[in-house]
């Protein structure tokens with residue numbers, strides 16, 4: 711009798727902690743940490759060597775030409791996986807399909823990355839979402855990831871440290887340079903003096919947001935800024 715109970719309890723615990731179906735495709739083959747073998751094969755870490763500053767897969771170790779010519783305000787920017795395949799699908803569902811269940815999956819990707827690279831911080835800060843978008847979506851995806859990451863890293867999340875001074879105009883159709891100036895002066899920050907700040911986002915695309923937020927944090931006195939994301943779009 712006890713053995714039956716014990717087996718049932720074990721099965722319940724195992725299935726609730728580690729689902730037997732893939733979180734992404736619902737397939738059941740070779741599921742490890744909630745992801746099946748097929749989906750795992752489609753997830754690619756950002757290929758090394760990456761630039762030691764911006765984290766772009768530039769193919770040579772050290773600091774890339776762009777970071778040397780125009781040093782960004784962040785000290786590091788690192789991303790777990792290329793923004794493609796299952797990772798892109800998960801981020802899309804998470805952001806636009808209200809499937810907030812993926813916050814754990816994305817936070818675990820980032821946690822594995824920061825652990826491997828030995829990155830720590832005094833505080834975690836999510837990339838803010840303008841209130842009108844927050845109202846439309848109902849949640850800030852970066853805040854949800856930061857909350858989960860906070861539990862794994864045992865580091866506090868601080869909200870309201872970075873605020874947007876205005877709504878970012880639509881970035882579509884603008885050149886990289888115009889996107890930079892488009893974002894300028896839309897953020898402000900407080901209460902970060904002397905701190906190592908880890909800024910959390912779902913995906914880094916042009917890097918314009920990372921540069922602008924980091925500049926804002928450094929202007930407000932942050933000692934070090936590390937920008938982390940689950941996905942990295944590589945052009």
Ligand SMILES: [Zn+2]
Pocket residue numbers: 732733734735736737745746747748749750
């Ligand atoms: Zn799958």
Ligand SMILES: [Zn+2]
Pocket residue numbers: 761762763764765766773774775776777
């Ligand atoms: Zn670089």
